Amino acid sequence: xxxxxxxxxxxxxxxxxxxxxxxxxxxxxxxxxxxxxxxxxxxxxxxxxxxxxxxxxxxxxxxxxxxxxxxxxxxxxxxxxxxxxxxxxxxxxxxxxxxxxxxxxxxxxxxxxxxxxxxxxxxxxxxxxxxxxxxxxxxxxxxxxxxxxxxxxxxxxxxxxxxxxxxxxxxxxxxxxxxxxxxxxxxxxxxxxxxxxxxxxxxxxxxxxxxxxxxxxxxxxxxxxxxxxxxxxxxxxxxxxxxxxxxxxxxxxxxxxxxxxxxxxxxxxxxxxxxxxxxxxxxxxxxxxxxxxxxxxxxxxxxxxxxxxxxxxxxxxxxxxxxxxxxxxxxxxxxxxxxxxxxxxxxxxxxxxxxxxxxxxxxxxxxxxxxxxxxxxxxxxxxxxxxxxxxxxxxxxxxxxxxxxxxxxxxxxxxxxxxxxxxxxxxxxxxxxxxxxxxxxxxxxxxxxxxxxxxxxxxxxxxxxxxxxxxxxxxxxxxxxxxxxxxxxxxxxxxxxxxxxxxxxxxxxxxxxxxxxxxxxxxxxxxxxxxxxxxxxxxxxxxxxxxxxxxxxxxxxxxxx
Numbered sequence: 001x002x003x004x005x006x007x008x009x010x011x012x013x014x015x016x017x018x019x020x021x022x023x024x025x026x027x028x029x030x031x032x033x034x035x036x037x038x039x040x041x042x043x044x045x046x047x048x049x050x051x052x053x054x055x056x057x058x059x060x061x062x063x064x065x066x067x068x069x070x071x072x073x074x075x076x077x078x079x080x081x082x083x084x085x086x087x088x089x090x091x092x093x094x095x096x097x098x099x100x101x102x103x104x105x106x107x108x109x110x111x112x113x114x115x116x117x118x119x120x121x122x123x124x125x126x127x128x129x130x131x132x133x134x135x136x137x138x139x140x141x142x143x144x145x146x147x148x149x150x151x152x153x154x155x156x157x158x159x160x161x162x163x164x165x166x167x168x169x170x171x172x173x174x175x176x177x178x179x180x181x182x183x184x185x186x187x188x189x190x191x192x193x194x195x196x197x198x199x200x201x202x203x204x205x206x207x208x209x210x211x212x213x214x215x216x217x218x219x220x221x222x223x224x225x226x227x228x229x230x231x232x233x234x235x236x237x238x239x240x241x242x243x244x245x246x247x248x249x250x251x252x253x254x255x256x257x258x259x260x261x262x263x264x265x266x267x268x269x270x271x272x273x274x275x276x277x278x279x280x281x282x283x284x285x286x287x288x289x290x291x292x293x294x295x296x297x298x299x300x301x302x303x304x305x306x307x308x309x310x311x312x313x314x315x316x317x318x319x320x321x322x323x324x325x326x327x328x329x330x331x332x333x334x335x336x337x338x339x340x341x342x343x344x345x346x347x348x349x350x351x352x353x354x355x356x357x358x359x360x361x362x363x364x365x366x367x368x369x370x371x372x373x374x375x376x377x378x379x380x381x382x383x384x385x386x387x388x389x390x391x392x393x394x395x396x397x398x399x400x401x402x403x404x405x406x407x408x409x410x411x412x413x414x415x416x417x418x419x420x421x422x423x424x425x426x427x428x429x430x431x432x433x434x435x436x437x438x439x440x441x442x443x444x445x446x447x448x449x450x451x452x453x454x455x456x457x458x459x460x461x462x463x464x465x466x467x468x469x470x471x472x473x474x475x476x477x478x479x480x481x482x483x484x485x486x487x488x489x490x491x492x493x494x495x496x497x498x499x500x501x502x503x504x505x506x507x508x509x510x511x512x513x514x515x516x517x518x519x520x521x522x523x524x525x526x527x528x529x530x531x532x533x534x535x536x537x538x539x540x541x542x543x544x545x546x547x548x549x550x551x552x553x554x555x556x557x558x559x560x561x
Contacts, residue, residue, distance in 0.1 A: 063086070063089060063090075063105070064078050065078045065079055065089075065090040065094065066089075066094050066104070067094055068093060068094040068095045068124075068517035068518070068521070068560050069517055069518055069519075069521060069522040070094070072090075072091065072125075072128050072129070072132060075090040075091070075094070076090055076091065076132065078090065084112055084136065085108050085109050085112040086108075087136050088108035088109075088111050088112055088133060088136055088137075089104060089105050089108035089109075091108075091125070091129050091132040091133050091136065092104035092105075092107060092108060092122055092125055092129060093122055093123075093124035093125035093129060095124050095517060095560060095561060096405050096406075097123075097124060097238075097349060097561060098196075098238065098349065098402045098403075098405065099121075099122075099123045099124070099240075099346065099347070099348070099349050099402075100121035100122050100123070101121065101196050101197070102116075102121075103405060104122075107121065107122070111133065111137070119133040119134055119137070120284070120343055121346075123346060124517075124561065126282065127282065127285070127309070131285075131309055193230055194229065194230055194231045194232070194400055194401055195400055195401070196240055196347070196400050196402065198400070199240070199242060199347075199398040199399055199400040200229045200230060200231060200398070200399065200400070201229065201396045201397065201398060201399075202224050202225060202226050202229050202231070202363075202396070202397055202399045203224070203225035203394060203395070203396060203397075204222075204224060204225075204387070204391045204392075204393065204394070204395040204396075204397055205223040205224065205225050205362075205393055205394075206221075206222070206223045206393060207220040207221070207222045207223075207367070207387050207388050207391070208220060208221045208223075209221075210366070210459050210460070211456050211457055211459075212455060212456035212457075213456070214455075214456055215452070215453065215456035215457055216452065217368060217423075217451075217452065217456075217457060218368070218369040218371070218388065219366065219367065219368050219369070219423075219424060219457075219459060220365075220366075220367050220368075220369060220384075220387060220388050221353075221364065221365075221366060222364065222365040222366070222367055222387050223362060223363075223364055224239070224362070224363045224364070224365070224397075224399070225361065225362060226361060226362065226363050227361035227362070229399075231363070231399070231400075231401050232356070232401070233352055233356060233363070233401045234356070234404075234408065234409075234435075235352070235355055235408065235409055235428065235431040235432050235435045236352075236404035236407040236408040236409065236428055236431070236432075236559070237352055237401055237402060237403055237404050238349045238350060238351055238352060238401075238402040238404065239349065239350050239351075239352050239363060239365060239399060239400075239401065239402070240347045240348070240349050240399060240400040240401070240402050241347055241348050241349075241350070241383055241386075241387075241397060241398075241399050242345075242347045242397065242398040242399065243345070243347070243348060243382050243383035243386040243387075244275050244276055244345075244382075244386055244390070245274060245275045245276075245278070245280050245345065245382055246380055246382075246385065246386075246390065247271075247275055249280055249322065249380070250271055250274035250275045250280070251271070252322055253274060253280060253321060253322050253325065254270065254271060254274070256322060256325040256326060256329060256330070257325065257331070257332065257333065257335075257338065258330070258332055259335050259338075263335050265335065265336060265339055270335050270339065273339055274339075276345070277344060277345055278339065278342040278343075278344065278345055279321075279342060279343040279344060279345045279346065279382075280320060280321045280322065280342075280345075280382075281320050281321070281382065282317075282319065282320055283306075283319045283320060283321050283323070283324040284341065284342065284343050285306075285307045285309070286307075286341040287321065287324055287341045287342065288303045288304070288306040288307035288324070289303075289307045289341070290333060290337065290338070290341045291303040291324065291328045291331065292304045292307060294331040294332075294333055295328055295329075295331060299328050302327075302328065303328055306319070315327075318374045318375065320379065321342065322377075323374075323375070323377075345382070347400070348382070348383035348384075349402055350365045350366075350367055350383075350427070351365075351366070351424075351425075351427040351428045351431075351514060351559060352364070352365065352427070352428065352431055353365055353366045353426075353427035353428065353430040353431050354430070354431055354434060355431050355434035355435035355438055356435075357434070357435055357438035357439065358434040358435065358437070358438050359434075364430075365387075365427065366424045366426065366427040366430065366459065367383075367384050367387055367388070367424065368381075368384060368423070368424050369381065369384045369385050369387075369388035369389070370384045370385065371385065404559075406554065406557055407428070407512070407557045407558070407559045408557070409432055409435065409436070410443070410510050412443070413436065413439055413441035413442065413443055414441070414442045414443045415443045415508060415509070415510060416443050416444040416445070416446075416474075416504055416507065416508065416509035416510070417432065417443060417444075417445050417446070417509060417510050417511075417512065418446045418448075418501065418504055418505070418509050418510070418511045418512065419432065419445070419446065419447045419448065419512045419513075419514075420447075420448045420490050420494070420511075420512065420513045420514070420515075420524050421447070421448070421449060421512075421513070421514045421515060422448075422449060422450035422451060422479070422489070422490050422515055422520060423450070423451055423459075423515060424459075424515075425513075425514040425515030425516075425520075426447075426449055426459055426460065426514075427514065428512075428514050428559055429447055429512070429514065430460055430463070432445075432512075433445065433447075433463075433464075433467050433472055433473060436472055437467065437470070437472040441472075444474040444475075444504070444509075445467075445472065445473050445474050445475075446473075446474055446475040446476075446477070446501075446504065446509075447464070447473060447475070447476050447477070448477045448478075448479070448490045448493060448494060449464070449476065449477070449478050449479075449490070450478060450479035450480065450481065450488070450489055450490040451480065451481070452480065452481055452482040452483075453480060453482050453483055454478065454480045454483055457480075458478070464476055477490075477493040477494075477497060478493070479492055479493050489520070489523065490520070490524060491523045491524050491526070491527035494524070494527045494528070494531065495527055495530065495531065498530075498531040498534055498535045499535045501531055501535075502531055502532065502535035502536055503535075505532075505550070505555075506536075508555075509555075510554075510555045510556075510557065511528070511550060511555060511556045511557070512557050512558070512559075513525075513556075513557075513558045513559070513560070514558070514559040514560070515560060515561075516560065516561070517560035517561060521558060521560045525547065528547055529543045529544055529547055530543070532546045532547060
């Protein structure tokens with residue numbers, strides 16, 4: 001990111017008085033910063049010369065970079081000669097997770113045509129994506145900004161920003177999420193109740209630990225009461241939650257800044273704003289920019305380097321907001337300027353692990369509580385630990401349903417299904433199985449499940465064995481990565497059962513995978529290619545074509561993150 005140039009204002013428009021506790025250079029930067037915010041709000045109606053719109057690629061233009069396991073550098077190389085919308089598309093995380101309110105391709109097109117100005121909405125892509133989007137748009141249009149403190153909307157992950165908790169964001173004028181609901185939103189500008197743009201309140205009931213004693217994991221079975229909310233879903237859909245930050249983290253940030261918790265921000269306090277509205281995770285570049293104007297010497301140079309995307313001390317990936325204040329402080333910024341430098345707290349999406357036919361009025365999630373230590377401090381997953389630790393039974397939460405994009409049960413309940421879901425990737429397949437059981441579905445079902453230890457990490461073991469007993473589940477293949485000398489993963493029992501798995505596929509089975517996009521999903525796909533080549537007695541190229549055909553016809557579906 002290039003160094004921000006202060007905007008020189010006429011004396012009558014000075015926003016930071018000379019009596020404020022800032023140097024002349026700091027006042028100039030802050031005045032320019034706030035002037036930029038005001039001018040952004042007044043942009044509509046302002047005369048501006050736009051460059052000719054970039055050509056939009058045709059729908060049949062191949063997108064070989066649409067692979068969540070492919071590094072961003074490789075994706076950008078593949079898209080280098082493409083029109084701007086396609087290059088923007090290649091910069092996305094390629095997960096089609098919907099956390100930004102779009103699919104990867106529709107978000108790209110909305111940025112390209114100017115209907116979306118925020119470049120920091122791709123949660124899985126993080127800074128790599130937002131910085132690449134900014135780089136691609138440099139010199140194209142003054143509309144776009146990253147990060148934007150005016151975002152109105154949420155990994156896990158991705159994720160709804162509002163200026164005050166509980167107030168739904170302004171609906172985005174561009175199509176979001178795909179499907180008929182997205183087209184209706186685009187036409188009417190009125191978001192559907194229970195959508196990302198119009199969340200509803202539901203009631204948190206419980207978060208029961210699924211792992212046995214001694215497990216390194218803390219996976220929770222979460223129960224949400226949706227009765228009376230109007231929310232409707234089908235297996236394969238995801239659940240969006242507007243979480244709240246850990247109050248202890250917000251207090252630590254305020255202590256580092258020396259700001260009283262009741263300092264007013266708008267019609268609330270800065271402490272409430274930090275808990276309910278502000279992302280306190282990975283520090284945004286704008287915070288580094290602000291720090292560079294508040295500190296001097298070596299600290300200033302480091303702040304500037306971090307703002308440019310460099311990593312002077314090898315710790316950039318660990319710098320959340322509090323870590324930045326501790327590393328580059330102490331500082332005493334204007335509280336409102338500090339808040340404006342933070343990104344909004346976005347909603348997080350989780351695969352739904354229940355069936356509306358089996359538990360009407362109740363929705364279930366399967367969530368790993370994220371906790372890890374860095375530099376002597378425990379870091380917490382904002383939504384996962386909100387559910388596991390901080391939400392009390394009866395707590396109201398703002399939530400919505402994210403409709404699935406090409407991830408659903410076959411329309412014909414007699415169609416066989418093969419499901420690969422290690423760890424919390426089992427969530428949508430629990431939904432599938434309960435739904436098929438409630439429908440008395442006749443189709444065969446095969447689940448590949450894996451985790452660390454069979455004794456402590458066999459999630460939903462009793463349920464899965466009951467499904468085997470009543471015929472809802474035909475086969476259950478497991479893999480335990482820490483129970484033997486050699487690590488065993490879900491692709492290993494797939495390869496062992498290759499001929500039978502191939503026979504299922506040749507008989508019309510649909511193949512599903514849910515879980516980690518970077519490693520597991522890629523390994524599983526390679527295993528499927530290997531199985532197709534060996535059992536099908538076809539060339540490696542022919543096996544790849546076979547798997548590509550499964551994807552093209554909707555028989556290979558992935559929900560990866």
